[in-house]
Amino acid sequence: MRTLLLLAGLLLLSALPAAAxxxxxxxxxxxxxxxxxxxxxxxxxxxxxxPTDALVAHLDVVSLDPDVTVDPEDWSSDRTQYLDPLExxxxxxxxxxxxxxxxxxxxxxxxxxxxGTPGRGPVVVTTAPVHVQVAGRRELGxxxxxxxxxxxxxxxxxxxxxxRYRLRGIR
Amino acid sequence: MSTRxxxxxxxxxxxxxxxxxxxxFAFSVLLSAITYFTAIDQTLNFLEQKEAVDFTLQxxxxxxxxxxxxxxxxxxxxxxxxxxxxxxxxxxxxRRSIMLGKLVxxxxxxxxxxxxxxxxxxxxxxxxxxxxKALVLGLAVGTLVATGxxxxxxxxxxxxxxxxxxxxxxxxxxxxLFAPTQLPGGLPRGWFFDVLQRVNxxxxxxxxxxxxxxxxxSWTRDLSYLISPVVLILVAGALALGASTRLVRLFPGVNxx
Numbered sequence: 001m002r003t004l005l006l007l008a009g010l011l012l013l014s015a016l017p018a019a020a021x022x023x024x025x026x027x028x029x030x031x032x033x034x035x036x037x038x039x040x041x042x043x044x045x046x047x048x049x050x051p052t053d054a055l056v057a058h059l060d061v062v063s064l065d066p067d068v069t070v071d072p073e074d075w076s077s078d079r080t081q082y083l084d085p086l087e088x089x090x091x092x093x094x095x096x097x098x099x100x101x102x103x104x105x106x107x108x109x110x111x112x113x114x115x116g117t118p119g120r121g122p123v124v125v126t127t128a129p130v131h132v133q134v135a136g137r138r139e140l141g142x143x144x145x146x147x148x149x150x151x152x153x154x155x156x157x158x159x160x161x162x163x164r165y166r167l168r169g170i171r
Numbered sequence: 172m173s174t175r176x177x178x179x180x181x182x183x184x185x186x187x188x189x190x191x192x193x194x195x196f197a198f199s200v201l202l203s204a205i206t207y208f209t210a211i212d213q214t215l216n217f218l219e220q221k222e223a224v225d226f227t228l229q230x231x232x233x234x235x236x237x238x239x240x241x242x243x244x245x246x247x248x249x250x251x252x253x254x255x256x257x258x259x260x261x262x263x264x265x266r267r268s269i270m271l272g273k274l275v276x277x278x279x280x281x282x283x284x285x286x287x288x289x290x291x292x293x294x295x296x297x298x299x300x301x302x303x304k305a306l307v308l309g310l311a312v313g314t315l316v317a318t319g320x321x322x323x324x325x326x327x328x329x330x331x332x333x334x335x336x337x338x339x340x341x342x343x344x345x346x347x348l349f350a351p352t353q354l355p356g357g358l359p360r361g362w363f364f365d366v367l368q369r370v371n372x373x374x375x376x377x378x379x380x381x382x383x384x385x386x387x388x389s390w391t392r393d394l395s396y397l398i399s400p401v402v403l404i405l406v407a408g409a410l411a412l413g414a415s416t417r418l419v420r421l422f423p424g425v426n427x428x
Contacts (some may be wrong), residue, residue: 033329035300099387145210148290149203156199156287167188 021046021055021086021125023112029131032100037095042110044091056115056126059096061108061132068104075101082115103136106121173264177272185276196240201397202291206232209295224296229377231291232313233349235284236373237342239317242278243324244341248334254305257421264340266415272323274411278285281317285310301384310384312376314395319372319403320345322411324335325419329418348373371401 026041040059046052059079063070072079076098084094098108107129172373185191209223252257289306317390324341331337351367351374368374379396382388411418 145206145294148294149207149210152199152290153196153203153288156192156196160196163187163192 021052022113023057023110023125023127025110025127025130027130028128029133030134032137033135034100036134037097037099038132040098040108041092042094042096042127044083044086044094044112045091046088048072050090051088053061053114054085055112055122057081057083057110057112060112061098061100061106062103065108068102070102070152071105075099080140081128083112098171100132100134104136172257173268173370174271177264177269177423178275179272185280191220191283192379194241194280195287196258198234198238198284199287202231202288206291206294206363208353216277218361220295221301221385224292224301226294228288228305228380228384231284231288231424232309232316232377232380233373235281235288235313237345237349238277238280238284238322239277240320240324241338241340242280243273243321244337245334246273246277246325247316248337249328251332252334253423258421260419260421266419268410268414269419270415273325274318276316277321277324278314281313281321299398300302304386305380308345308380311401312380315397316372316376319400319407322404322407326407326411326418327428329346331390332422334341345373369396370399372403375399 002056024043024045027044030038030040032038042057044055044057057080059076060076061070061072061073076096079096081094083094086092094110094111109129110127111124112126113124154162205227209227250259288309292305292309293302296305323344324337327340327344328334330336331340349370351364351371368378375396375398375417379393382393382396383390
C-alpha cells in the first residue's frame with residue numbers, strides 16, 4: 001500500500017507543471033517621442049528548486065486610450081524569444097528593442113510560458129507592465145510644406161525663364 | 172584635361188543653352204505635387220510618414236535617373252543628328268575623353284535633381300528624424316544607379332544613328348526596370364522575383380533604400396542589393412570607354428537602328 005502511495009505521489013509530481021519563472025522589467029515607466037527607439041530589458045529568474053522547462057517569452061503592447069489603436073508588430077518585429085531551461089536560481093536577461101510609432105499612453109508587458117511541452121501548463125507568468133508615454137512630434141502639415149512646395153518650382157521656373165530671356169537677347 | 176574641357180562645354184550646352192533647367196523645373200513640380208498631397212493627409216502616423224519619405228525618395232531617384240538617362244541618350248546620337256559630331260571629332264580630343272566628358276555632364280543633371288530633392292525630404296522627414304539618413308542614402312544609391320544608366324545611355328546613343336531611337340530605347344529600358352518597383356507589396360513573390368529584383372539595378376537600388384528607411388535594417392545588412400548597379404557601372408563603363416574609338420564615330424549613310 002505504501003509503495004502504491006509512493007508511486008502515485010511520484011506520478012502526481014511528474015504531472016505537475018514545471019516550475020514557473022519570475023519575470024520583471026528594469027523600469028516601471030518610460031517617456032519617449034514618436035519615432036524614438038528604446039530597449040526594454042526584462043529579467044527572467046527561476047526561484048524554484050527545480051529547473052524550468054524551455055521557456056518562451058512574448059512582448060505585447062496595449063493602448064490605454066480607446067481612441068488609439070496599437071499594432072504591436074509595428075512596435076517590434078521580434079516580439080517572441082525562446083529561452084533555454086533555467087537552473088534553480090539562474091536568471092536570464094532578455095532585451096526588447098521597440099520603436100514608438102504613435103503618440104499616446106501605453107503599457108508594455110512580457111508573458112513567459114513553458115515552450116514545447118503541451119499539456120504541462122498552463123504556467124504563465126506576466127511582468128508588471130512598463131508604462132510608456134509617447135509624446136507626439138511636429139505634425140506634418142500642408143501649411144508647413146507650402147513654402148517649399150511653392151518656392152522650389154517658382155525659383156527654378158524663374159531661373160529657366162531668365163536664362164531663356166538672356167539667350168534670346170544674345171541671339 | 173581634355174575630359175574636363177569636354178565636360179565644361181557639355182555642361183554649358185546643357186545648363187545655359189539646353190533643356191537641363193527646364194527638366195529640373197519639371198522635376199520640382201512633380202516633387203511639389205507629391206509632397207503637398209502627402210502633407211495634407213493629417214492622419215499619417217509615424218510609419219506612414221516614413222513610407223512617404225521613402226516613396227518621395229524613390230520617385231526622386233527614379234525620375235532623377237530618368238532625366239540623366241535622357242540627357243546621356245542624346246549624347247552621341249544627338250551630336251550626330253545635329254551634324255556637330257564631325258566638328259567634335261576634328262578636335263584633338265580622345266574619344267574616351269568625349270565619352271567621359273559627356274558622362275560628367277549628364278551626371279550634373281542627376282546632382283541638380285538631388286539638390287532639388289533636399290528641401291522636399293526635409294519637409295517630409297523632419298518630424299520622423301529621417302532627413303540625414305534619407306539624403307545620404309538617396310545620394311549614394313542614386314549616384315550609383317545614375318552613373319550606370321548614364322553609361323548605358325551613352326552606349327545606346329553611340330550605337331543609334333537616330334536620336335529618336337536612342338531616346339526611345341533608353342526610355343523603354345528604364346520603364347521596364349522601374350515598373351517592378353511599383354508592384355503592390357501584397358503580391359506573392361518567390362525566389363524568381365527576388366532574382367529579377369536583384370539583377371535589376373534600379374529595383375535593387377530602390378529596394379536597398381526601402382529596407383534601410385522603412386524596415387530599419389542596418390546599412391551593411393543588405394549591401395548585396397547594390398551588386399547589380401556596381402556591375403552595370405563596370406560592364407557599361409568598360410564597354411563605353413574601352414570601345415570608345417569604335418563607338419564615337421560618324422555613320423556612313425543611314426544606320427539600320
